[in-house]
Structure formats: C-alpha cells, structure tokens
Amino acid sequence: MNYKDIVIRFGKLHILRRIVHQKLTMDYPLHPGQLHLLEFISKNEGCTQAQxxxxxxxxxxxVALSTKRMEKSQLIEKKTDPNNLRCNKLYITEKGKKLSETLRKTFDEFDRGMFKGFEESELITLTNYLDRLIDNITDKYVLDAKNADLLSMVALRKKIETERKKESLND
Known part of the structure; x- marks a missing residue:
C-alpha cells in the first residue's frame, strides 16, 4: 500500500464523518459545527463572542453569525455587559443545554460505533500513529496544533492561510 491509498482513506473517513454528522443534526436547529460553540458557551457562561x-x-x-442563529432558535441568550455596553455576554438557555446534551450523546455514540471491534491496544497504537502524523505536518508547516482545538477544520485552514501569507511577505 502506498501513501496515496492511505491519504484517500483519510479523506473518505473525514467526508463520511461530516455526512453522518450533518444527517444527525438535520432535524435540529443547529448548523454543522455549531455544537462546539454551544458547548463552549455552556462551559463558559457569560463569555464574549471574541473569547x-x-x-x-x-x-x-x-461567531456573530452563529450566535445570531442560535439566539433566534432560543439556544442561547445575549446580554449586554453593564460595564461595557458594546460587549455582549453569551449564556446557554435550557433548550440549548438539552440540545447540546442530546447531540453530544448522539455524536459520542457514533464515535463509539466507529471504533467498534478495536482492542484497547489497537486504539493506543492508532493514537500514537495519528500523533506522529500530526507532528510531521505541524513540524514541517510550523503550526501549533498541539495547543489548538483540532475539532475546527476551519481553524487549521486559517492557520495554514496565515502562514502562507507570512511566507509570501517574506519572499
């Protein structure tokens, strides 16, 4: 097996996960990727959009677009900071908490099913291999993925774009 076959499988796995996640969320008032934001707000009540x-x-x-949609769906509330009227604080609603818990259970169940039949030792080995791949990429492209929330593919893409811009400015 060559590298290309492995890379194709990574792509296929990524696409399959996205398709399933979209199917799992299509009956809920949440756009793909917004669960992470909803969970962050839940764990950081009173955070700002910038945070x-x-x-x-x-x-x-x-974040502004997502929070606007989530507020319209009554998943979160925005409250103006009395000390800074230009700043909105974000709070999860009861409806948002229930949805977050429901979807988290659903996604966790999906992930458990994805690893069905794997022994603990195989999962450890797989994790080590994936960490090595991440290290190889981050070392070559000078990314700080170890301190990043890798659940956000947009974030990684933006980091790469930023690095490209820096490199082109240095040329």
Whole structure:
C-alpha cells in the first residue's frame, strides 16, 4: 500500500464523518459545527463572542453569525455587559443545554460505533500513529496544533492561510 491509498482513506473517513454528522443534526436547529460553540458557551457562561472566537479559532464574524442563529432558535441568550455596553455576554438557555446534551450523546455514540471491534491496544497504537502524523505536518508547516482545538477544520485552514501569507511577505 502506498501513501496515496492511505491519504484517500483519510479523506473518505473525514467526508463520511461530516455526512453522518450533518444527517444527525438535520432535524435540529443547529448548523454543522455549531455544537462546539454551544458547548463552549455552556462551559463558559457569560463569555464574549471574541473569547469564543479565540478559543475555537474561528473568525469573530463566524461567531456573530452563529450566535445570531442560535439566539433566534432560543439556544442561547445575549446580554449586554453593564460595564461595557458594546460587549455582549453569551449564556446557554435550557433548550440549548438539552440540545447540546442530546447531540453530544448522539455524536459520542457514533464515535463509539466507529471504533467498534478495536482492542484497547489497537486504539493506543492508532493514537500514537495519528500523533506522529500530526507532528510531521505541524513540524514541517510550523503550526501549533498541539495547543489548538483540532475539532475546527476551519481553524487549521486559517492557520495554514496565515502562514502562507507570512511566507509570501517574506519572499
């Protein structure tokens, strides 16, 4: 087997996971990728949009759009900070908590099913191989993936784009 066959399988796995995640969320008032934001707000009640954007490594504009949709769906509430009227604090609603818990259970169940039949030792070996692949990529492209929320593919893409821009400025 050559590298290309392995890379194709990574791509296929990634696409299959995205398709299943979209199917699992299509009956809920949540767009793909928003569960991470909802969970962040749940764990960081009163956070700002800027804090959420920084933690999830997505643009403030993406957070603004997502929070607007989530507020319209009554999953979160925005409250103006009395000390800074330009700043909105984010809070999860009861509906948002229930949805977050439901989808987290659903996704965890999906992930467990994906690894069905694997022995613990095989999972450890797989994790070690994946860590080596991540190290190889991050070392070559000078990315700080170890300190990143790798659940956000957008974040990784944006880091790569930023590095490209820096390199082109140095040329």
């Amino acid at each position: 959420a954007a920084k933690h999830l490594m997505i643009t403030p504009a993406s």
